[in-house]
Amino acid sequence: MAIKNILALVVLLSILGVSVAYPKSSLDVNYYQSKCPNATDIVRNVTEKLVGPKKSLAAALLRMHFHDCFVRGCDASLLLFSPNKDAERDAIPNLSVRGYEVVDAAKAALEEACPNVVSCADVLTLVARDAVAAIGGPWWEVPLGRRDGRISRKDEANLPSPFAGIAELKKNFTDKGLTVKDLVVLSGAHTIGISTCGLVNPRIYNFNGNGDADSDMDPSYVRDLKQRCKPSDSTTTVDMDPGSVEKFDTGYFNAVSQKKGLFVSDSALLKDIQTRVYITTQLALGEKFSTFNKDFAESMVRLGKLGVLTGKDGEIRNKCASVN
Numbered sequence: 001m002a003i004k005n006i007l008a009l010v011v012l013l014s015i016l017g018v019s020v021a022y023p024k025s026s027l028d029v030n031y032y033q034s035k036c037p038n039a040t041d042i043v044r045n046v047t048e049k050l051v052g053p054k055k056s057l058a059a060a061l062l063r064m065h066f067h068d069c070f071v072r073g074c075d076a077s078l079l080l081f082s083p084n085k086d087a088e089r090d091a092i093p094n095l096s097v098r099g100y101e102v103v104d105a106a107k108a109a110l111e112e113a114c115p116n117v118v119s120c121a122d123v124l125t126l127v128a129r130d131a132v133a134a135i136g137g138p139w140w141e142v143p144l145g146r147r148d149g150r151i152s153r154k155d156e157a158n159l160p161s162p163f164a165g166i167a168e169l170k171k172n173f174t175d176k177g178l179t180v181k182d183l184v185v186l187s188g189a190h191t192i193g194i195s196t197c198g199l200v201n202p203r204i205y206n207f208n209g210n211g212d213a214d215s216d217m218d219p220s221y222v223r224d225l226k227q228r229c230k231p232s233d234s235t236t237t238v239d240m241d242p243g244s245v246e247k248f249d250t251g252y253f254n255a256v257s258q259k260k261g262l263f264v265s266d267s268a269l270l271k272d273i274q275t276r277v278y279i280t281t282q283l284a285l286g287e288k289f290s291t292f293n294k295d296f297a298e299s300m301v302r303l304g305k306l307g308v309l310t311g312k313d314g315e316i317r318n319k320c321a322s323v324n
């Protein structure tokens, strides 16, 4: 009877998803301390060396990490290269992803110091953190121990759309286990970086089929954008936080609050009470007392945990562009 009860309990716990004998391995900031004690310093040194003279790479690397994590989890699937052009990096949202060379350089330096130890998924997560810090943005501890995936498929590269409204964005983030606060905080990443005109033009030329711009945009901002983005031009780039594209600050929230958010998905943050209040609160606190840096650090740690492979899952790739 006792044994039967214990068995019933074990069955019940496993139904509830509680693992009895094998606790799920989790990430740990000290994961490489004994395996490769210099790992984090090596990544930071390489990242600083490459991002220092080319600050625009910081935005590219931050976005690369986001795109990796949103598709199949943070497993470096975005870095895999396919000669058939059918991997994640070949999907439309990835066509403008830049900075692969920084990840490759960091990985190469790690392979010199400790071969086959540090995953590309961890390298990319660290590089994104170090790149943000290298331009004076926040710094945070990165839990480590991710392993690399072996699958990367173009048709799975579903990322939130820049034309998405607030309900869709909230759903996209909460479906991943992130919160509405994570949505507004992580959207603050658009305080750095650029976009191509191709994604902006539908919003400033003929948004509703009547030749007008989206009325959620400030008219003077629309005029500025039209100066830079001509209707037939999809490749010229525009700053997402005009005037401070390489500075990690609350400038983006200021722009959004003035109806100068570049995408529908940026303006959308004014259409939900929670996201709007977050923005107005950060602006009221001012640059000095804003909690944005601290909030960003916390949300990045959560983003970096999406769908990670740990323990015996996946592999440690030798080269980030190909499976072993």
Ligand code: HEM
Binding pocket: 056, 058, 059, 060, 062, 063, 066, 096, 098, 160, 161, 162, 163, 164, 169, 183, 186, 187, 189, 190, 192, 193, 194, 195, 196, 197, 199, 263, 265
């Ligand atoms: C909320 C949903 C989001 C949407 C719809 C969105 C959309 C976009 C789009 C369309 C671009 C321009 C790409 C191009 O021109 O090809 C962009 C750039 C960028 N995004 Fe997002 N994004 C979102 C969230 C995020 C998050 C969560 C992060 C990071 C934590 C991020 C970081 C960036 C950065 C840094 C850039 C500039 C890239 C560069 O300069 O190369 N975005 N985003």
Ligand SMILES: *[C@@H]1O[C@H](CO)[C@@H](O)[C@H](O)[C@H]1NC(C)=O
Binding pocket: 037, 038, 113
């Ligand atoms: C870590 O880096 C330092 C400084 O570059 C070096 O002297 C030391 O040998 C490295 N340690 C290991 C275990 O590789």
Ligand SMILES: *[C@@H]1O[C@H](CO)[C@@H](O)[C@H](O)[C@H]1NC(C)=O
Binding pocket: 038, 041, 042, 045
């Ligand atoms: C990182 O760079 C610093 C400063 O240049 C140097 O002192 C340190 O030895 C480097 N660390 C590693 C592990 O390469």
Ligand SMILES: *[C@@H]1O[C@H](CO)[C@@H](O)[C@H](O)[C@H]1NC(C)=O
Binding pocket: 158, 159, 160, 161, 168, 169, 171, 172, 175
């Ligand atoms: C976002 O939500 C929309 C609407 O439900 C859905 O069509 C789209 O696939 C979602 N995208 C992501 C990245 O989850």
Ligand SMILES: CC(=O)N[C@H]1CO[C@H](CO)[C@@H](O)[C@@H]1O
Binding pocket: 085, 089, 090, 091, 094, 095, 096, 097, 098, 099, 100
């Ligand atoms: C930067 C980068 O590697 N982007 C790739 C995205 O996909 C296109 C199409 O396959 C590649 O040409 C780019 O190299």
